[in-house]
Each structure stands twice: as structure tokens, then as C-alpha cells.
Amino acid sequence: xxxxxxxxWKLYIAGEITDDRQRGLxxxxxxxxxxxLEMYTECLEFLSPTLPLPDEADTERMIDQILSRSRSLxxxxxxxxxxxxxxEDTEGAPDRTExxxxxxxxSPRRTAFTHYAIAAAATFLLMTTGVxxxxxxxxxxxxxxxxxxxxxxxxxxxxxxxxxxxxSLHAQKPKGGHPxxx
Numbered sequence: 001x002x003x004x005x006x007x008x009w010k011l012y013i014a015g016e017i018t019d020d021r022q023r024g025l026x027x028x029x030x031x032x033x034x035x036x037l038e039m040y041t042e043c044l045e046f047l048s049p050t051l052p053l054p055d056e057a058d059t060e061r062m063i064d065q066i067l068s069r070s071r072s073l074x075x076x077x078x079x080x081x082x083x084x085x086x087x088e089d090t091e092g093a094p095d096r097t098e099x100x101x102x103x104x105x106x107s108p109r110r111t112a113f114t115h116y117a118i119a120a121a122a123t124f125l126l127m128t129t130g131v132x133x134x135x136x137x138x139x140x141x142x143x144x145x146x147x148x149x150x151x152x153x154x155x156x157x158x159x160x161x162x163x164x165x166x167x168s169l170h171a172q173k174p175k176g177g178h179p180x181x182x
Contacts, residue, residue: 013040013044
């Protein structure tokens, strides 16, 4: 679709274009074309003082039409709490949205530098307070405990008893039996 001129958009705003099909095409074009949308908003701002305000009867009729359409729509159970929650979030925290915008505006390099600076400061603080020294002392205590000879393992004790038993059997056997036996 071709772009419309300012005069054509002024006619559209004034309601002088009566063909519904043509109005629909122009509205669709506004959704697609940023240039025409910008021109339309400029014309709307320019003509806003001269445009007639809707009278009370028209406003009530429009509200009734919207409500009748909305009543025919199916109600989603999950949509209501989400909408209420979003409204509460936006009402109570305009500062929060500003903070989010500022946070998003930071560059990744600046964020990484900030994280490194915080890590370096925390490391310096831990080193000066002696936390790392205390940790190394604890490791040396653990190593010393590991080096201490523990009591002999059960498997070694069982092996010694088994060898002693076989030695006692070997000693009790009479000599002179089979020539291959010791």
C-alpha cells in the first residue's frame, strides 16, 4: 500500500472518509508503517484542539458496546489474578521500573568490572582478617590427624590370624607322609 499524505490523514482523523473498507485498509497500514503512524500522530496532535469532544450519550453508548462485547468473551480464571497482580506491581513501584531501566542500560563490560571489583574487595577483606590463615591451620591439623597411624585394619588382623592357623596346622602334621609334602 502506498503512503498517505498529511491532508489525507487529516481527513481520516476528521471522519470525512466514510468507506469502511478504505478506513480498514488505512488502519491496517498504520499497524505496518512507522512513517505513516508518525505522520498520523502528528496530525492528531495538530488537530486535537479542533476535534469535538464526544458527548456524554456517545460515551455511554460506547462503554455499553464494549461491556456487551466483553461479556460474551469467555472468562479465563488465571487471567484475572495476573491482571490484578500486574496492576498492583505497577501502582506500588514506579521507582522499581526506573531502576530496571537503569540496570538494563549498563553494559556487560561495566557489569563484569563491577563483579570483579566486588570479588577483589571481598578477597582483600578476608586476607586482612586472617580467614585464609585460619583455614590453612585447620588443613594442617587435618593432615596431621591423617598421618597418625590408625589401629591396624581388620583385614590385616584377619590375615595374621589365618596365617597363624595354617602355620599351626602345618606344625601338627606328622612328617613322613607323602614324598611331595614338605
